[in-house]
Amino acid sequence: MMRSQQAPRRERERTGAIHERKMDRSSREESNAPKHVPAAPTTGGGHAAANEGESVRPDMAYRERSEENAVESDEEDQPVRELASPPSMLSNATHRTSSTSASNARTKRRLSIDPTNISNNLKQNLMASPEVNTARPPSATNMANQLPPLVIRCQARTRVPTPHGEIFLHLYTNNHDNKEHLAIVIDPLQLDPDMADISEDDEEENALDTPVKDVQSTILRQQRREKRRVREILRQRRPLISQTLNEVWREGETEMERLVRGAYVGRLTGEGGTASKPQSFISDSPHIQEAATAKSDIQDVPPLVRIHSECYTGETIGSMRCDCGEQLDEALRQICDEQVIKFKHAMAGYELKHDLQARLDQRPELRHLQSQTFGFEGKADFTQPGTPAGDDDEMAMSMELDSASNAAGGIASSTRSVSPQSSSRMDDSASLADATDPSVTDVQSTDSPPSTKRRVIEGNRAYLPGRGVIVYLRQEGRGIGLLEKIRAYNLQDMGHDTVSANLMLGHGADERKYDIAADILRDLGLGRNDSGIRLLTNNPEKVQGLSQEGIIISERVGMVPRDWQQSARRRMGPQSKKSKVHGAIFGGPVESASGMSDSMLEQNEGDSEDDVYDDWRRRRGGATLIGGSAARGPELEKYLRTKIERMGHSELLDRAQCIPTFVLTLMPT
Numbered sequence: 259m260m261r262s263q264q265a266p267r268r269e270r271e272r273t274g275a276i277h278e279r280k281m282d283r284s285s286r287e288e289s290n291a292p293k294h295v296p297a298a299p300t301t302g303g304g305h306a307a308a309n310e311g312e313s314v315r316p317d318m319a320y321r322e323r324s325e326e327n328a329v330e331s332d333e334e335d336q337p338v339r340e341l342a343s344p345p346s347m348l349s350n351a352t353h354r355t356s357s358t359s360a361s362n363a364r365t366k367r368r369l370s371i372d373p374t375n376i377s378n379n380l381k382q383n384l385m386a387s388p389e390v391n392t393a394r395p396p397s398a399t400n401m402a403n404q405l406p407p408l409v410i411r412c413q414a415r416t417r418v419p420t421p422h423g424e425i426f427l428h429l430y431t432n433n434h435d436n437k438e439h440l441a442i443v444i445d446p447l448q449l450d451p452d453m454a455d456i457s458e459d460d461e462e463e464n465a466l467d468t469p470v471k472d473v474q475s476t477i478l479r480q481q482r483r484e485k486r487r488v489r490e491i492l493r494q495r496r497p498l499i500s501q502t503l504n505e506v507w508r509e510g511e512t513e514m515e516r517l518v519r520g521a522y523v524g525r526l527t528g529e530g531g532t533a534s535k536p537q538s539f540i541s542d543s544p545h546i547q548e549a550a551t552a553k554s555d556i557q558d559v560p561p562l563v564r565i566h567s568e569c570y571t572g573e574t575i576g577s578m579r580c581d582c583g584e585q586l587d588e589a590l591r592q593i594c595d596e597q598v599i600k601f602k603h604a605m606a607g608y609e610l611k612h613d614l615q616a617r618l619d620q621r622p623e624l625r626h627l628q629s630q631t632f633g634f635e636g637k638a639d640f641t642q643p644g645t646p647a648g649d650d651d652e653m654a655m656s657m658e659l660d661s662a663s664n665a666a667g668g669i670a671s672s673t674r675s676v677s678p679q680s681s682s683r684m685d686d687s688a689s690l691a692d693a694t695d696p697s698v699t700d701v702q703s704t705d706s707p708p709s710t711k712r713r714v715i716e717g718n719r720a721y722l723p724g725r726g727v728i729v730y731l732r733q734e735g736r737g738i739g740l741l742e743k744i745r746a747y748n749l750q751d752m753g754h755d756t757v758s759a760n761l762m763l764g765h766g767a768d769e770r771k772y773d774i775a776a777d778i779l780r781d782l783g784l785g786r787n788d789s790g791i792r793l794l795t796n797n798p799e800k801v802q803g804l805s806q807e808g809i810i811i812s813e814r815v816g817m818v819p820r821d822w823q824q825s826a827r828r829r830m831g832p833q834s835k836k837s838k839v840h841g842a843i844f845g846g847p848v849e850s851a852s853g854m855s856d857s858m859l860e861q862n863e864g865d866s867e868d869d870v871y872d873d874w875r876r877r878r879g880g881a882t883l884i885g886g887s888a889a890r891g892p893e894l895e896k897y898l899r900t901k902i903e904r905m906g907h908s909e910l911l912d913r914a915q916c917i918p919t920f921v922l923t924l925m926p927t
């Protein structure tokens with residue numbers, strides 16, 4: 259295309275984009291305006307972009323694409339479709355880049371692929387594929403509002419490191435409200451599949467082939483069974499991947515297009531990445547169904563899900579009129595937290611015996627004790643390393659061994675007795691290959707913060723990586739929007755509570771809907787028949803709303819304000835270590851880091867090391883409320899009181915009753 263023809267076209271595109279953005283803004287508040295069902299995907303068209311397998315550094319591709327856009331494009335004008343061009347960050351960003359670059363008139367560079375096409379192909383396919391999710395029953399909300407069937411699509415996902423760990427941010431569009439709803443997916447196995455590799459079976463087989471017939475054999479067998487089960491659990495975990503993102507969006511879609519919109523497996527690197535393959539839900543496969551129904555004493559924990567509603571004031575400027583900022587952070591923390599499975603018989607006492615035998619071997623005069631202790635004369639083939647566990651099982655085993663060890667010169671007393679918690683503070687670099695190597699020691703130094711990464715199996719516990727989703731819905735102010743929420747705040751300053759203020763403004767107490775959230779969960783393969791979710795909320799309407807939309811909720815998990823958690827802990831007992839740890843971690847006055855005064859901390863004598871670790875994770879410094887501390891204040895208390903008294907958040911009431919100060923402040927007199 260000639261350059262003289264190109265400039266007016268670009269100008270049209272640019273002004274069109276501005277108009278589109280204005281329209282987007284004005285339509286943001288029209289959450290219920292009916293829209294057309296989005297058009298079917300464009301197939302077969304488009305332009306061949308990257309040759310498959312061609313090695314192009316993505317960062318280079320993007321940089322050079324901007325420049326290429328600036329000077330030349332062979333693209334036809336894209337058809338304007340109401341929903342084909344939602345207020346997508348991608349499409350807006352592309353328009354902006356074009357116009358800025360044009361004015362700079364940089365030198366054109368040739369690429370081995372035409373990145374313009376990637377961008378245009380992605381734009382062209384936004385909100386395609388109406389067949390997605392139509393298999394579900396008609397939504398109760400849609401029927402009530404006479405909206406067209408809801409269609410959602412994940413337009414892009416990307417990896418984001420956060421103070422709590424790495425997450426995948428998914429951006430969704432839909433045909434009901436023109437808003438970009440988000441899903442924050444926590445699923446570390448997707449990023450580090452090696453975590454599921456706990457391959458010790460061969461060694462264990464060897465150990466069991468030996469003529470060991472005493473209790474050690476029983477422990478090993480049990481341990482082997484439990485480890486195998488953990489490995490099965492990890493392998494059976496269906497990755498939390500968006501089905502709509504994973505589809506092929508157009509015939510001839512290139513690897514690069516898929517990578518750019520986030521349809522990849524593993525990680526992207528400077529070399530590129532591996533595009534994902536479209537796949538049907540694995541949960542539909544007989545293998546997974548069988549696993550789900552298999553009986554075992556060790557079961558996986560269903561993913562933890564939080565449905566969070568946007569709150570500019572709480573999340574961005576740290577408003578303490580509500581608990582939204584803290585809740586977002588707390589939800590992220592809880593979902594990222596490992597799920598701990600405590601083995602029943604585990605490796606307890608194994609290392610004690612191992613150590614004992616090694617020493618007996620060095621003292622032939624005590625060899626007769628070996629048969630007393632182990633029940634055989636020959637040397638056992640101890641190939642299985644173990645870590646003393648420090649719980650009841652270990653106690654039983656150490657007691658069993660006590661007499662022999664005394665006879666052998668107090669050997670048992672020299673054995674390490676390390677709690678799994680203290681031995682679990684592994685350096686991030688500790689690999690899973692090391693996980694079974696007893697020579698790998700805890701490398702945490704005193705002045706570095708505890709690591710977030712543990713071994714999957716340590717001692718008599720398995721630490722399964724936490725996983726779940728925060729669906730971030732753009733329903734500000736319980737669905738009334740920021741403008742109306744601000745007005746409601748003024749009414750609250752005049753003495754009304756959050757419910758009355760909403761009603762006075764002509765709104766419902768809560769205008770939120772959960773149909774989009776339900777579809778997003780379904781798109782991620784959650785809440786379906788084979789596996790329920792654990793829902794993190796105190797709000798009965800949320801539970802009801804999701805259930806009505808067909809989401810299976812296996813458990814509701816209460817969302818307890820952090821200040822209450824801390825109060826409960828303070829009541830539990832004294833602890834001196836905490837203040838030291840806080841001082842060391844944050845390097846400043848304890849109060850500024852934790853929001854707790856020194857005198858409060860002094861009351862915390864006795865907190866376990868795990869509490870300190872959890873507390874550190876909870877409070878890791880972040881630039882925003884993510885990674886922040888507990889919120890507290892009279893207006894927040896008033897807010898919580900209204901939730902209890904007028905919105906049926908009974909979980910809060912239960913918790914408040916455990917904390918006398920809150921019973922006093924929260925309960926009506």
Ligand SMILES: Nc1nc2c(ncn2[C@@H]2O[C@H](COP(=O)(O)OP(=O)(O)OP(=O)(O)O)[C@@H](O)[C@H]2O)c(=O)[nH]1
Pocket residue numbers: 565566567568569570579580581582585733734735736737738743746747756760794795796797800817901907
């Ligand atoms: N209208 C209105 N909305 C508010 C107010 N304070 C916070 N919000 C909004 O309330 C929403 C959060 O709802 P909450 O009732 O705090 O909590 P919830 O999510 O329903 O319940 P949980 O799951 O138990 O936390 C966010 O969208 C906030 O923007 C207020 O005073 N008035």
